[in-house]
Amino acid sequence: MKKLVDFAYQWTGKGEHxxxxxxxxxxxxxxxxxxxxACSADGSRGIGYYALRYALxxxxxxxxxxxxxxRSEFKRLIYDKPEYKASIDIRSITAISSWVGDPIADLDALPETMGFYxxxxxxxxxxxxxxxxxxxxVYQEFGNSVSEPxxxxxxxVTWSEERIAGNTGASRRFSLWRRLSSRERCSPTRIDALMYPVALNDAAFLTLIRDWRLVLVKHNPMLFEPFLNVKEVWPDGISIMEYERYSGGRQKEYWLIPKPxxxxxxxxxxLVCLHAQLDMAGVLDVFRSVCEARSAYLQVQPHLADDIVW
Structure with a gap:
């Protein structure tokens, strides 16, 4: 009788599989x-640190x-380190945040001219x-978020070359100041800053890039029913954040896809073919972007003046 029960259990298990x-x-x-x-990123939110933070x-x-x-790896992926004050090379600033509109991550693309009064x-x-x-x-617009003038x-962003200055409206003027200061090869212009370092948990990131791929793709309502079906039988497999049949005008979404x-x-x-298709389609791969940013940091860092920590 026990053998019959075991056989029935195995048969049921094989059927479910x-x-x-x-x-x-x-x-x-x-x-x-x-x-x-592939789809275009939302302004600067699709670039570097902003892409990762928004995805999280x-x-x-x-x-x-x-x-x-x-999920547990995502929750511990980024953490804040203690703040400090320092005098930094103005050329190390790579982006400017904004209270209104998207942050600006390509400062060299801003207009080079400026007029006053x-x-x-x-x-x-x-x-x-x-x-x-x-x-x-510049100082009249910047610095409203800190108490000292x-x-x-x-x-x-400690794992890449990104440094993002908080701003309330002087991005073009700051960009011009930064560009002119870059010509002073021997004595780079320094600015005083309250630094808020953010760091990457290497152990969590290693687990994620080893087992998963996070990509940004166009929304496709035709995949709604197949996704719900596969999510039921493979809850730890492919997952789509914010997925709905009717996207409410949303044109893009993040997919988490397991490695083969x-x-x-x-x-x-x-799965191997799916990942190859993603490469050919040129989708934004968030984890790969982080890896490329880490590599770029090693190339750029030696060309900037060291910080002077207070």
Missing amino acids: RRRVAIINDFLDALERCPLE DVINDSPYLRTHPA GREPSYGPFSEAGMTELCNA RLFSVTD HNAPPEVRAR
């Missing part, structure tokens, strides 16, 4: 009919990731009096 694999294959079939497509906010609010094994715009370099006027104009609030070794053996070959 076959059903699970079949539903996963159905979902992969749907992805072949409606392949994932979406993930933490996602109802589809509450029991996912990757009705005078004709000028390319610079300014005279000493002109540079003083420019600096004063002429002190910039700077988010220091993290999938059932029967579908690993198809």
